[in-house]
Amino acid sequence: MPYLENNGLRLHYEAHGEGEPVILLHGATVNFELNYGACGWIEKLTAEGLQVIGLDFRGHGKSEKPHDVAAYGTAQLASDVLALVDHLNLDRPALIGYSIGTAVALHLLENAPARFCAGALVATGDGLVGVPPFTFDVVAPALARVLARAEFPSDLPSHVSAYWTFVERTGGDREALLAFSQASYPSSTLERAEAVEHPVIVVSGDKDLVLGRGPKLAEALGNGTYLEVAGDHFSLAIDAKVQIAVARFIAGAAEK
Helix, strand or coil: CCEEEECCEEEEEEEECCCEEEEEECCCCCCHHHHCHHHCHHHHHHHCCEEEEEECCCCCCCCCCCCCHHHCCHHHHHHHHHHHHHHCCCCCCEEEEECHHHHHHHHHHHHCHHHCCCEEEECCCHHHHCCCCCCHHHHHHHHHHHHCCCCCCCCCCHHHHHHHHHHHHHCCCHHHHHHHHCCCCCCCCHHHHHCCCCCEEEEEECCCCCCCCCHHHHHHCCCEEEEEECCCCCHHHHCHHHHHHHHHHHHHHHHC
């Protein structure tokens, strides 16, 4: 079981297939296996000649789980991805982010552009570039309130209570995930997104009640493509059409 270390934290990753590398960044409270591995992404991506590299974010899956809020946030998670790129000596891999993973992916494309070749931002919306109402400074505190509940929050909508269930399903460390949700995930801006020259596909569900839709995000990106599909925040993970569209986009971008 492969691990790397970054800033004293032991982080789990796994690699599948051969070809141009793509790093997959999962959503909050789950892990690479639940968000991608069990949902068919590995097969779709490797079929397009890509090497799939999955990272368990700190606080999740088989990675270490600090309980300090300062250990989390966009910058800290992004540093783990860069450490993985260095650890595997990768030459400009692509990035696929899902939900909060899209905040990390966009941060990397903006702040370390020479290290990556393309991106896919899945199950995300315009809040990523500061367009209300689904910005992370609103969404993350709401997640923290759910994770602080001792019992299943049956009084909350299903798209909110689902996160409590994910923690139970994965055997997650609730204290670590609470710290994760209390950290800083600042929005980017339309102007900063415009400076991203990488080919990037934004994929949104038309009924996403967690992060909304992303047409303005895609339009702002310097080389953005927008795909909206029927579905909610969670269904995109298992949507074969989304997986194939993303796989073909990343494979095409990696060849250029």
